Amino acid sequence: MRIKFRYTRNVKFLLMVVIMSTFHFISAQDIKPPVKDIDAYFSEARKFKNQNKIDLAIKAMAKAANLAEENEDIKTIIDSYHEISLLNLKLEREDNALFYYERAEIYLREITYPHGNATHQYIEALNYFRNGKPYQALDLLEEARSLSNDRHLLNLISLLEANISLKIEKYRVASKNFNSLVVNSDIHEKAYLTTKAYLGLTKLNIALDSLDSAAKNGTNALNLARDNDFHQEILEANELLGKTFEKLGQFDSALVYNRNLLQIKDSLIAIEKINAQVKTADQLRGELMESTIKKQDVEIKELNESSSRSEITAILTSAFLTIISLLAVSLYRNNQIKLKTNDLLHTKNRELQTARDAAVQSMEAKTNFLSTVSHELRTPLYAVTGLTHLLLEENPSKKQEEHLKALKFSGDYLLNFINDILQINKIDADKLEPLNVKFSLKKVLTEVINSLQQSAKANKTVINLDYDPDIPSHLLSDPLKLSQIFINLVGNALKFTKKGEVTVITKLQEQHEDEVTIYFEVKDTGIGIAPEKQENIFDSFEQGSIQINREYGGTGLGLTIVKSLLGLFDSKIKLKSELGKGSSFFFELTLKTTEGSEIDDMNFQMHERDYDLTGLHILIVEDNKINQVITKKMLLKKEVTCDIASNGTDAIEMVRNNTYDAVLMDIHMPGISGEEATIEIRKFNTTLPIIALTAISLDDSLESFYAAGVNDVVTKPFKPEVFYQKIGQNVFSPKINNPAS
Numbered sequence: 001m002r003i004k005f006r007y008t009r010n011v012k013f014l015l016m017v018v019i020m021s022t023f024h025f026i027s028a029q030d031i032k033p034p035v036k037d038i039d040a041y042f043s044e045a046r047k048f049k050n051q052n053k054i055d056l057a058i059k060a061m062a063k064a065a066n067l068a069e070e071n072e073d074i075k076t077i078i079d080s081y082h083e084i085s086l087l088n089l090k091l092e093r094e095d096n097a098l099f100y101y102e103r104a105e106i107y108l109r110e111i112t113y114p115h116g117n118a119t120h121q122y123i124e125a126l127n128y129f130r131n132g133k134p135y136q137a138l139d140l141l142e143e144a145r146s147l148s149n150d151r152h153l154l155n156l157i158s159l160l161e162a163n164i165s166l167k168i169e170k171y172r173v174a175s176k177n178f179n180s181l182v183v184n185s186d187i188h189e190k191a192y193l194t195t196k197a198y199l200g201l202t203k204l205n206i207a208l209d210s211l212d213s214a215a216k217n218g219t220n221a222l223n224l225a226r227d228n229d230f231h232q233e234i235l236e237a238n239e240l241l242g243k244t245f246e247k248l249g250q251f252d253s254a255l256v257y258n259r260n261l262l263q264i265k266d267s268l269i270a271i272e273k274i275n276a277q278v279k280t281a282d283q284l285r286g287e288l289m290e291s292t293i294k295k296q297d298v299e300i301k302e303l304n305e306s307s308s309r310s311e312i313t314a315i316l317t318s319a320f321l322t323i324i325s326l327l328a329v330s331l332y333r334n335n336q337i338k339l340k341t342n343d344l345l346h347t348k349n350r351e352l353q354t355a356r357d358a359a360v361q362s363m364e365a366k367t368n369f370l371s372t373v374s375h376e377l378r379t380p381l382y383a384v385t386g387l388t389h390l391l392l393e394e395n396p397s398k399k400q401e402e403h404l405k406a407l408k409f410s411g412d413y414l415l416n417f418i419n420d421i422l423q424i425n426k427i428d429a430d431k432l433e434p435l436n437v438k439f440s441l442k443k444v445l446t447e448v449i450n451s452l453q454q455s456a457k458a459n460k461t462v463i464n465l466d467y468d469p470d471i472p473s474h475l476l477s478d479p480l481k482l483s484q485i486f487i488n489l490v491g492n493a494l495k496f497t498k499k500g501e502v503t504v505i506t507k508l509q510e511q512h513e514d515e516v517t518i519y520f521e522v523k524d525t526g527i528g529i530a531p532e533k534q535e536n537i538f539d540s541f542e543q544g545s546i547q548i549n550r551e552y553g554g555t556g557l558g559l560t561i562v563k564s565l566l567g568l569f570d571s572k573i574k575l576k577s578e579l580g581k582g583s584s585f586f587f588e589l590t591l592k593t594t595e596g597s598e599i600d601d602m603n604f605q606m607h608e609r610d611y612d613l614t615g616l617h618i619l620i621v622e623d624n625k626i627n628q629v630i631t632k633k634m635l636l637k638k639e640v641t642c643d644i645a646s647n648g649t650d651a652i653e654m655v656r657n658n659t660y661d662a663v664l665m666d667i668h669m670p671g672i673s674g675e676e677a678t679i680e681i682r683k684f685n686t687t688l689p690i691i692a693l694t695a696i697s698l699d700d701s702l703e704s705f706y707a708a709g710v711n712d713v714v715t716k717p718f719k720p721e722v723f724y725q726k727i728g729q730n731v732f733s734p735k736i737n738n739p740a741s
Contacts, residue, residue: 038064038076043188045083049090050192052231058087078104078116085123089130097127118148122157134164135357152188155181159193162200166207174204175676176704195224195233202240206247210671214244235264377414385411385717386630393637411717438594439479441518442467445504448486455494456502463490464503471508471518476592481565488562489522489585497526497582514593523584529577537575538563559585611728613638616661618727620644621651621677622693623669627716631664631693634720640727648672652680660688662731665710667694675708682709689730 041064048057065080081104088096101123108116121144128137141157141164148154162177181197184190198221205214222237224230238261245254388407396404449463456463486504493502505521529537538559559573562585566573569589577583618635620642622628628644635642643658645651649672655663663681667674678690692705692713705713711730714723 038067038071038073041067042079042083045087046188046192049087050189051229054087054091058084061087074107074111075113075116078107078113079119081107082116082119082123086126089123089126094127097123115148115150115153118144118150118153121147122153122160126160129160129164129167133353133357134168136353137164152186155184155186155189155193159196159200162197166200166204169207171204171208172673172675174200175673178204179676179679191224191228192230192233195221195228195230198224199233199236199240202237202244206240206244208671211244211248213672215241215248218244231264235261238264381411381414381717383626383630386627386634389720390630390633390637436476436478436592438474438476440473441471441475441482441506442473444479444483445486445506448483448490449504452487452490452494455491459494459497460499461494461497462501463494464501466503466505468507468518471506472511472516472593474594475516476594477569477589481568485562485565486522488559492559493522493524493526493583493585497524500525500582509588511593515590516593517588517590519586519588521584521586523582525582528579528581529575529583530579534575534577538573611724611732613640613724613727613731616640616727616731617659618642619651619654619658619660619663621648621663621669621674622666623647624666627666634723638724648674648677648680651677655681655685655688662689662691662727664693664727665690667692667705675705675710678705678708678710691726691730 041060045057045060045064048054048060061080061083065077065084068076068080081100085097085100085104088094088100101120104116104120108120121140125137125140125144128134128140138161141161145154145157158177159181162174162181165171165174165177178197178200181193182201184193184197186193198217202214202218202221205211205217218237218241221233222241225233225237238257242254242257242261245251245257384407388404388411392401392404445465445467449465452463490502490504502522502524505519505523507519509517509519511517563573566587566589571587571589573585573587575583575585613635618640620628620631620635622631622644623646628646632642632644643654643660645654647669651663651665652672665674665678672680674692674694678692681688681690686709689711690709692710693716694713695716712726714726
């Protein structure tokens, strides 16, 4: 709505200033209605809106606005105008919607009202979506979400985001939002939002060809709509159910819903009702403008009467009116100039929007391509690494063992390369955000160094930790991303250092109340970096030279990842290096302290322990046949029995009807995803360990997996020892993580 709404704003500005202080809604009758609480009018309007009685809803909001003005309650006046604007949008009366939207904006300029600004952005986003600009709409919704914590508005934002995601085929985002709204606890429109969510899920299921789920959700929507007299939603549910049952081949059922639909659409009462609603909306706007003109006539008459009492007053009044007239003419001329300027600005704005849309679509295409490629490569890699592991355990001959180890090395190298590309792409696509949890910095660094000791021994290099004891032991930040930074820096130093030393240095720079600034440095005695290469060393695929790349290997992405991850913490990495003498990478981080609190570290480093898995019975949920065979064989090696479900729907029924010690859940499957299947299972089983066994793609979020009720995540392809450890940990030492219950 930004382009369209801004266009007419200056034209109406003078009128708005004059009528701001004199606006009163005029009721259709001279009899004053009994005074109600403003909240009661809002509730009444919501009820009428959801029942598609838009004329009655607008009248209720007009009374609310009138009462708010009498009470000089500016925030409620703004809320009233916003609601009337939304009601007019529902009637497709964009001119009326614009009129009230602009009146609200005038008041918003005068006061600080985050919720009002958030609603303003929401209305603008809705209009962008209606006018075929989904990506701009999503940007505005994020802005609106950051301005208000009002649960009702956040629910409306989630609903609009879900519908936009459905439109642009981001089905996972749409599914998550619709499912969260099915169980909403909104204090104003719980039933209405649930109905809308069921309708959204019906459309989503139809798009995914999950017709049984579509029929179920559509029926739920229709029942709720009928129970609450939601006329528009009854019509939409009948239309969707008719389409669903036609696709299912159940033509008798489809005929029933299609007849219902025709009956509603052909109703003369319905047509007359729509006409009446539009007439009411236009009438109220006309009455508002007529009321303003009448009030101005009264004021002019009073001025004329007062002029006869005093010649001085008449002269002053005449002078005042003359000045006002001159100002009005001046404002009019200036406004004409501004309109011409605005035309040019709007033209440029449209060009910029077009260019931005193209850039967004291009970035989206690149992101989706890399996400798909990385995910698709992980699936066959799982087969390669899994089969290699199984063959190595079957006592191969020495010659075969040599070839298998070479194959395993190549698979591990390719996996690291894919992981690096995915990490860079996630950062570029703003898919990563730093967490803020309690952790021990010394523990992070110690575990990183311990994990790289094998590489150090291979190069006959010593890793030292120079840790400042003055650094507080309890800090708040993201230990996972910090460990990634140091794994890349120390790993990079080890790669180029033979028979030397790598030192990790930490120093407390300053401490102020609950904030500390810490200096970090990773230095080595390796080959060093030439001065002309240092400027580009943090760019992707840069390793100093082609000769170095061939001699030492690697992807050249480690330092790029470090630079990007530090950017999430608003920090920059710096470099000092001299050829033949080594290199030093250093940076500073500002972290919060939690001195005196009990440490609650994230378990980012697994504590190894041998678990006896003999006799366990596990469900494997996996749609890929090769992966099914490999996972099953790996479990049989540990004398674990298992069943296999090829999709999420089967998995839900098998868990309901059988007893398992754990579930290995693939996330990406046709039909119901592993995340959705987990949510359904958690509705009737809250204790069963569920481990996501998946090739993570760009759009995946570990937080969303855990929010769905997953206990742990193992990324495919994986090391067998990690696989067995995760199963043992979650079966024998479970940590229940089940918000879905």
